[in-house]
Amino acid sequence: MDGSVMDGSVPDDRAGGFASLPGNLMMWILILGELAVFGVAFLGFAVARTLDPVPFAAGQAHLNGTLGAVNTMVLVTSGFFAARGVDAGRRGRTAAARAGMLAAAAGGAVFLAVKGVEYAATLGAGLSIDSDGFFALYFLLTGFHALHVVMGIVVLGIVARWPDVENLETGAAFWHMVDLIWVILYPLIYLIR
Amino acid sequence: MRPDRLTVSWLILLGLSAATLLMASHGGDAPGPAQGVAAATVLLGLAVAKGREILLRYLELDRAGAGWRALLSGYLVVLCGAILLIYAAGALGWAGGGR
Numbered sequence: 001m002d003g004s005v006m007d008g009s010v011p012d013d014r015a016g017g018f019a020s021l022p023g024n025l026m027m028w029i030l031i032l033g034e035l036a037v038f039g040v041a042f043l044g045f046a047v048a049r050t051l052d053p054v055p056f057a058a059g060q061a062h063l064n065g066t067l068g069a070v071n072t073m074v075l076v077t078s079g080f081f082a083a084r085g086v087d088a089g090r091r092g093r094t095a096a097a098r099a100g101m102l103a104a105a106a107g108g109a110v111f112l113a114v115k116g117v118e119y120a121a122t123l124g125a126g127l128s129i130d131s132d133g134f135f136a137l138y139f140l141l142t143g144f145h146a147l148h149v150v151m152g153i154v155v156l157g158i159v160a161r162w163p164d165v166e167n168l169e170t171g172a173a174f175w176h177m178v179d180l181i182w183v184i185l186y187p188l189i190y191l192i193r
Numbered sequence: 194m195r196p197d198r199l200t201v202s203w204l205i206l207l208g209l210s211a212a213t214l215l216m217a218s219h220g221g222d223a224p225g226p227a228q229g230v231a232a233a234t235v236l237l238g239l240a241v242a243k244g245r246e247i248l249l250r251y252l253e254l255d256r257a258g259a260g261w262r263a264l265l266s267g268y269l270v271v272l273c274g275a276i277l278l279i280y281a282a283g284a285l286g287w288a289g290g291g292r
Contacts, residue, residue, distance in 0.1 A: 043276065046279040066218075076207065079251050080206075082251075186240075187236040187239070188276060
């Protein structure tokens with residue numbers, strides 16, 4: 001008896017290469033591409049701050065780190081629902097799979113609502129994308145990430161409508177990638193002083 | 194009943210997120226450059242820990258090939274390590290506009 005059976009999860013024997021990853025191959029090619037793009041953008045942000053630290057420190061002082069932490073918890077909880085949905089789908093529990101994906105999408109909507117509150121406060125203080133280098137990169141990076149959250153909600157909605165196992169795995173993989181990017185973006189932009 | 198591994202993973206992620214917030218609210222305004230680099234190291238370390246949990250449990254790399262685990266964990270560690278090095282170069286006056 002292997003570990004996966006002992007802890008109650010569904011055992012699966014996967015082949016090597018891309019076949020050992022959950023979901024559709026094309027999604028993994030997209031995920032690797034997205035991770036590369038965000039990685040380069042994050043390095044660009046770090047370099048820009050090192051070259052011109054004063055406006056970055058001043059800009060960061062306007063951000064609400066607590067809202068960012070709330071959003072981290074929202075996203076990891078949403079990711080948990082998506083992973084649960086995949087697990088339910090593998091067990092043939094279609095209704096639970098669907099519910100997991102819709103709960104994950106609802107988490108995404110909460111993330112966007114919190115982001116909206118944050119943007120409203122920033123813009124309300126007269127700080128916009130053309131204020132300085134910090135706010136240009138802040139709005140570009142968080143906006144680009146938020147766009148991925150919007151896309152993720154759409155993808156989760158689609159796989160909730162057609163919840164076969166491959167679709168569930170593929171949609172959830174995209175969602176977890178969005179989550180993964182956020183856990184790096186959050187300390188980089190909001191916390192490291 | 195023993196919680197399943199996904200639930201454990203979710204609880205770990207919530208705990209790491211809480212630790213990140215605690216760290217940011219108490220160690221954010223570090224008094225000197227060395228302390229700033231130490232705080233950045235802890236924050237990025239927590240990010241790597243969260244990222245590993247997402248990769249291994251949510252994205253199920255714990256059930257994929259070792260090469261995938263190495264590639265994507267390597268991405269996390271190399272990216273966060275590079276961010277830290279760039280930050281340290283500025284904070285410690287090796288490069289950039291000084292602090």
